[in-house]
Every structure is written in structure tokens, then in C-alpha cells.
Amino acid sequence: MAGRLEGKVALVSGAARGQGRSHAVRLAQEGADVIAFDVCRDLDTVPYALATPADLEQTVKAVEDLDRRIIARTADVRDLAAVQRVVDEGVREFGRLDVVCANAGIAGMAENTWSMTEEQWEEMIAVNLTGVWKTVKAAVPAMIEAGNGGCIVITSSTAGIKGMPRTAHYVAAKHGVVGLMRTLANELAPHMIRVNTVHPTGVDTPMIRNDYMAAQLADPATGVNLQNALPVEMVQPVDISNAIVWLASDEARYVTGVSLPVDAGFLQR
Template sequence: MAGRLEGKVALVSGAARGQGRSHAVRLAQEGADIIAFDICHQLDTVPYPMAVSEDLEQTAKLVEDLDRRILTREADVRDSAALQALVDEGVGEFGRLDVVCANAGIAGFAENTWTMTEDQWEEMIAVNLTGVWKTVKAAVPSMIEAGNGGSIVITSSTAGVKGMPGTAHYVSAKHGVVGLMRTLANELAPHSIRVNTVHPTGVNTPMIVNDFMAEVLSSDDGAINLQNALPVGMVEPVDISNAIVWLASEEARYVTGVSLPVDAGFLQR
């Protein structure tokens, strides 16, 4: 039985591990070939270990084990030239681009907004907001030229809907991608390219499950940021991936401009 994305090609950022790896695998399970990238080295303001080259290699193996094709490269979402080269290479190899999963992001925490360093603010905005714009900027022309329509799904957060103490830079970026999504949804509708955001609560990935975040989440401010209505501490990466697969599929062919929570009821608290 053919998958819901049979014959499609998907670009996934931040694909080395966590949500990005899960998205690449689920999209492949539904029949898509994958163009995947990740920075695969540590950033100065990120307080937990980031993905490495071996992580991206493992993602590639998991997709290939599904008998799907995958092109992987180490690239920084802040590097427009690298992103354009990757998209051009991927479209040249696979012949098309149908789905963009703008997932790459970092997390951080500060005591409060006014004592946050400029480096913390600027790197967060550069990766989590500007990096999404650069990913879309690189991908959209090929999607329009192909004339097949398509789907862009941007990973926001519950922090893209409400304020959270100690994370002004993260909250600002995640709110920002919602505005970007809404604008793109209008601009790309004539081309039958749909644009939506997903808004996860805490997800069981290395970005959350690490010593630094454990200490943050044990504080009063941090605990506020992870209180779900449903009786689960965190959701799994595949829970977000399933939403992305749906948004990328024909089942959601008239869904655009939507902010979709996958949050175990967090935003209802």
C-alpha cells in the first residue's frame, strides 16, 4: 500500500537527532525521499550538548533502512549560501521538492529578560527565527517553479503562543515564526503551497532531556513551563512527526495558516 507521501521529496532541518530525525523517518515511512541537514557542532550560547556528525549519519541509515533515498549535509541554518546549495543539489538529485519541515532550533534559559546577554539573544533569534526564514527562502523558488504545490511546516512551540519566564529570546523567536507562517500562507496560496506551524509542549529529545535543562526545569520558573493537562510529562518526537505528516499530506490539502498545538493540553492550563 502506497504511503501518503509516495513520490514526494521533503527537506528537513535539524535532522541529526530528536524531532528532526523523527520527522525524517516518519516522512520516509510515508514514501517521501529526504533532504536532511544539521549543523552538527556546538554553538557558543547553547548550554547542552548538540548533535554531532555521527547523529546525522544514523538518521541517514534509518531512512535508507526504509528503502527511501536521503541526501544529508552538515549545514548551518544561518548560512544562506549553504542552504541554497543543498536545496539545488537535492532538487537536482531527486527531481522535485514538495515538503519543507523547518524544524532546526536551539533552546536556552536566562534568569530574566534584562540580564540575558546580547550573544544569547542574537544567536537564538538567528537560529530559531532567521534560520527558518533562510530555509524557506532557499526552498520556495524550486517549489513554485515545479508547480506541484506543497506544504511547509514550521516548528514553533507552546512558547509561540504564550510568554514563559526566563526564555524571552526563545519565546520571541517562536512567536516570530508564527507571523512568518501567516504571511507566507497568504503569499504562497496562489501556488497551492500551504504553510502551517506546529506547537509542541516539552518533547522527549536531547534538547530537553539533559543535565542543564533538568536543573532549569526543577526551578519554580522552569516548572511553570512544563505543566500539561493530560497526565504525561512530555510527548514523544513521533507525536509531532505524525502531525507534520498529516499537514504535509492530501488529507490536509485545504489546511493553511494554522497554528496546530501538539501539547497534551498545556495551553489550556
């Protein structure tokens, strides 16, 4: 039986591991070919290890094992020229672009908003907000030119809906992408391109499962950031991927401008 995204092509940023890999695999399971990229190196202000080229190779294998095609490249979401090269190569190879999954992101904490360094603030905003804009800027012209409509899903966070201690830069970026989504939903509606955000609670990925984040979340002032209503510590990457697949499918063909929580009830606390 054909998948819900049979014949479609999806772009996934931050695809080397975690949510990004899960999104690429779920999209492929539903029939999509994949254009993937990730920075695949550590960044100066990020206090945990980021993905590697070997991680991106594992994503490639996982998609190819599903008998789907994938182009995967190393690119920094802050580098518009590099992102544009990835998009252009993928569109040349696959002939179209239907789904954009703007997933790449980093996390970090500071004692408080005013003690945060300029470098921490600027790198967070550059990756988590400006990087989303650059991904969309690189991808949208190809989507419009193809004339097939499509869907853009931006990964925000529960921190894109409420304030959280010690994460002002992250919260600001994740709120910022909601405003970007709402504007794009209006601008792209005439082209039948839908734009939405997803808002996960804590997700069981290397971004959370590392020594640095474990130490931070042990602090009661920070641990409150992961207190779900449902009795689960965290959700799984596939839970977010399933929401993205639905948003990208014809089942959600008239859903646009929506902020969709996948949060185990966190926002009801």
C-alpha cells in the same frame, strides 16, 4: 500499499537527532525521499551538547533502512549559501521539492529578560527565527518552479502562543515564526503551497533530556513551562512527526495558515 507521501520529496532541517530525525523517518515511512541537514556542532551560547556528524549518519541509516533515498549534509541554518547548496543538490538529485519541515532550533534560559546577554539573544533569534526564513527562502523557488504545490511546516512551540518565564529570546523567536507563517500562507496560496506551524509542549529529545535543562526545569519558576493537562511529562518526537505527516498529506490539502498545538493540553492550563 503506497504511503501518503509516495513520490514526494521533503526537506528537513535539524535532522540529525530528536524531532528532526523523527520527522525524516516518518516522512520516509509515508514514501517521501528526504533532503536533510544539521549544523552538527556545538554553538557558543547553547548550554548543552548539540548533534554530531555521527548523529546525522544515524538518520541516514534510518531512512535508507526504509528503502527511501536521502541526501544529508552538514550546514548551519544561519548560512543561507550553505542551505541553498543543500536544497539545490537535493532538487537536482530527486527532481522536485514538495515538503519543507523547518525544524532546526535551539533552547536556552536566562535569569530574566533584562539580564540576558546580547550573544544569547542574537544567536537564538538567528537560529530559531532567521534560520527559518533562510530555509524557506532557499526552498520556495524550487517548489514554485516545480508547479506541484506543496506544504511548509514550521516548528514553533507552545512558547509561540504564550509567554514563559526566563525564555524571552526563545518566546520571541517562536512567536516570530507564526507571523512569518501567516504571511507566507497568503503569499504562497496562489501556488497551492500551504504553510502552517506546529506547537509542541515539551518533547522527549536531547534538547530537553540533558543535565542543564534538568537543573533549569527543577526551578518552580521554570518548571511551569512543562505542566501539561494530560498526565504525561512530555510527548514523544513521533507525536509531532505524525502531525507534520498529516499537514503534508492530501488529508490536509486545504489546511493553511493554521497554528496546530500538539501539547497534551498545556495551553489549556
